[in-house]
Amino acid sequence: MGAVHEAFREFQYPTPPSARPGGAQAKFLAEVNAEEAERNKDLVLAEYRRYQQGEMPSGPGARDLISFFASVDGKLARAAAEDPTVVGSDQEVRALLAEVAGVLHLGVANYCWFIDPSKALCLKLAGTPNATKPPAGMCDSARCPQATHHPRHRPVWAESxxxxxxxxxxxxxxxxxxxxxxxADVDRDVKVLASIDAAAAA
Structure with missing residues (x-):
C-alpha cells in the first residue's frame, strides 16, 4: 500500500521538474557553469592579449601568471615552426589558456587563480584547507600568492x-x-594602486 499511496500523492502533488535530480534545476546549473566557463576563457584571452602588448598583471600571483603566458608563447612558437599556417588565432590560444580559465574566480578587486588550494590564503584564514573553491569574503589579494590585480580593478582600490x-x-x-x-590599510591599498600602474605601463 505504501507504494500505491506515494504514487497517488505524486499524482495529486507532482514534484516540480526543478526539484528533480536531472530536471530543470540541473539543466539550468549546467548552462550557468557553461556560460561561466566561456566568460572565463574570454577574460583570460583578453589578459593574454594585454600581456602580449606589454601590459602586465600585478599582485602576488603576477609572476606565475606571466610565466604561464610565456609558456603559451613558447607553445605557439613551436607550433608555428612545425606548421607555418599556425598564426595563434583566438580559438587556438583559448584552447591553450583553458587550463587557467578553469580555475579562475572573479573577485571585486582581483582575479583569483585557484590552481593550488594548499597555497590559497583564504583557505588558511577560513581553516578549510580541503575546500574545492575559495570562500566568499575571505580574500586578501594583497597577500595571497594566487591573486593578481589588473587595470580593471584599479577603481575599486582607488575608492577604497x-x-x-x-x-x-x-x-x-x-x-x-x-x-x-x-x-596601514590605506598604505597597503596605495601600494597596490602603484603596482597596478607600474605593471600597466611596463
Missing part, C-alpha cells in the same frame, strides 16, 4: 583609499590605535 582617508579624517585624537590600523 578615498573612503578610508575620509574615515581617518573623522576619527578623534583619542583613537590613535584605530587610526594607525586604518592608515
Amino acid at each position: 583609499v578615498r573612503t578610508k582617508q575620509v574615515f581617518i579624517g573623522s576619527i578623534g585624537r583619542n583613537h590613535k590605535t584605530e587610526k594607525a590600523r586604518l592608515q
Whole structure:
C-alpha cells in the first residue's frame, strides 16, 4: 500500500521538474557553469592579449601568471615552426589558456587563480584547507600568492583609499590605535594602486 499511496500523492502533488535530480534545476546549473566557463576563457584571452602588448598583471600571483603566458608563447612558437599556417588565432590560444580559465574566480578587486588550494590564503584564514573553491569574503589579494590585480580593478582600490582617508579624517585624537590600523590599510591599498600602474605601463 505504501507504494500505491506515494504514487497517488505524486499524482495529486507532482514534484516540480526543478526539484528533480536531472530536471530543470540541473539543466539550468549546467548552462550557468557553461556560460561561466566561456566568460572565463574570454577574460583570460583578453589578459593574454594585454600581456602580449606589454601590459602586465600585478599582485602576488603576477609572476606565475606571466610565466604561464610565456609558456603559451613558447607553445605557439613551436607550433608555428612545425606548421607555418599556425598564426595563434583566438580559438587556438583559448584552447591553450583553458587550463587557467578553469580555475579562475572573479573577485571585486582581483582575479583569483585557484590552481593550488594548499597555497590559497583564504583557505588558511577560513581553516578549510580541503575546500574545492575559495570562500566568499575571505580574500586578501594583497597577500595571497594566487591573486593578481589588473587595470580593471584599479577603481575599486582607488575608492577604497578615498573612503578610508575620509574615515581617518573623522576619527578623534583619542583613537590613535584605530587610526594607525586604518592608515596601514590605506598604505597597503596605495601600494597596490602603484603596482597596478607600474605593471600597466611596463
